Amino acid sequence: MQKIRFGTTLYIGEESLERLSDFKNEKILIVTDSFIASSDLLSRIKSYIDSSTEIMVFSEVIPDPPIDNIVAGLEYSKDFPVTILLAIGGGSAIDAAKAMFYFGKLTERFNQIRFIAIPTTSGTGSEVTNFSIITDDEKGTKYPLITDEILPDEAILDSGLVAGLPPKQTADTGIDVLTHAIEAYVSTSANDISDALSEKAIRYVFTYLERAYKDGNDKEAREKMHMASTMAGMAFNIASLGLNHGIAHAAGARWHIPHGRINGILLPNVICYNAGVIKGNYTKNTTPAANRYAEIAKFLGLNAGNTQMGVRSLVNAILALEKRLSIPKSLSEWGVSKKQFESDKNVIAEAALADRCTETNPITPTREDVISILGKSFI
Structure with missing residues (x-):
């Protein structure tokens, strides 16, 4: 119940x-x-x-x-x-x-x-x-x-x-919306109602975020992104979030990275982890989360002939959108030094595992899993 x-x-x-x-x-x-x-x-x-x-x-x-x-x-x-x-x-x-x-x-x-x-x-x-x-x-x-x-x-x-929100803040907050909606969609507590809210929010982000980023006075884009934010909030208030936010809370506090930006850096790598992608290849068995990510690719009209193709298409679409929004590709590009990374990664991993958001991640991560995701996000 x-x-x-x-x-x-x-x-x-x-x-x-x-x-x-x-x-x-x-x-x-x-x-x-x-x-x-x-x-x-x-x-x-x-x-x-x-x-x-x-x-x-x-x-x-x-x-x-x-x-x-x-x-x-x-x-x-x-x-x-x-x-x-x-x-x-x-x-x-x-x-x-x-x-x-x-x-x-x-x-x-x-x-x-x-x-x-x-x-x-x-x-x-x-x-x-x-x-x-x-x-x-x-x-x-x-x-x-x-x-x-x-x-x-x-x-x-x-x-x-x-209307007057600067482009960089528009991008950061918009990617936060996307992360909320995707994590709620693959959460272990997701249901039909949270799915409906998540789906609409994801569609709006891919349709309107870049428009709002390029033209802050685009009234329709601003209205739709404002509603997307609220709908994604309603979705994760029902279904909670996942490991992406668990790591983002810990790493963001440690390295003082804006919340939406750290979510954007982590998101492609967390999706790959949850979908069973190891070193660019899929594990033999498709994970339940991989099927859910493929569903997202399908309703966005991306190439999703099979589950693996759908996950790959979604990750590529996110990376392409983040590039157009000038979201850093990695923690090192943001400015985290190798010394900082090595010094903090274990503490961040422990904090991420203890974070309440991680409880509803579709795969139960280990400390080594989190460190691996951080490593892929650092390079």
Whole structure:
């Protein structure tokens, strides 16, 4: 038996920010980063909030928010009687707000408040998931916080907020969407509903991501990628993820690589591992995951006359897309040195195996498997 919960009410389409005008006489704590706090974006969002509502802004969220950042946000707002927690930003801002919400509820500060998320990137899907990724700076490790307690009550999806996203960030976040959707599709907890969401998200990425990358003002491409991000988030909130994210959390924290970029570097090699590809050749027995990857190739219209051909076509299509998006092909191309790699690979492998996301990978990896994937991703 599986439990599927869609607990977040979505407001989508043009002028979806009008939803904020429904709130009167509230006390809204906005959680965001310093860039958004100083931009026109925040002013635009605040313009929809009724004048009867008091606003406090915590704008100190940093990328890959560490535990200290969460504590600072709670301390900053301790004397403000919050009635609505409003997260505005990419994955880091929304994840920080989720962690604040969780610990605020533990202390009964946030028991009766509404939690709303407004994503300003098209990548994490965090606005509809019960995941939050928090970093332990001292250990150089990312920890997933996974509980329905942090699922936002509402999400406002206004694609106009991502129109100015730079090409590099568009590429990184878009590849994160693709990784979410593919991992959810081959997850051991996948089902018909998560499959439908994953498939649509994958189709949208291959159709619209490059367009959004080349022209940030392509309204249709931005809208579709914004929806793809949310659909992929809904898919992996049902089915969870896999080894790609398990390694990405560990390696990204260690080497400070943007999350979508490290996912993109790893993705072709993780697919080959799950599909049973060893040194460019397939093992004698086709893995269940290989069949699933071939299904993806088929619905994308790629060459998939047999399972092996389908997997190869999918990997090649991903590599070609990442090349057009200027995603680095390897960890060394990104800037990880051989010395760093050799020093950290064992620690990263152990952290990846302990990561909650790895639990639903279609093949149970060993420490040596993870090190092998890292090695292929380094060269």
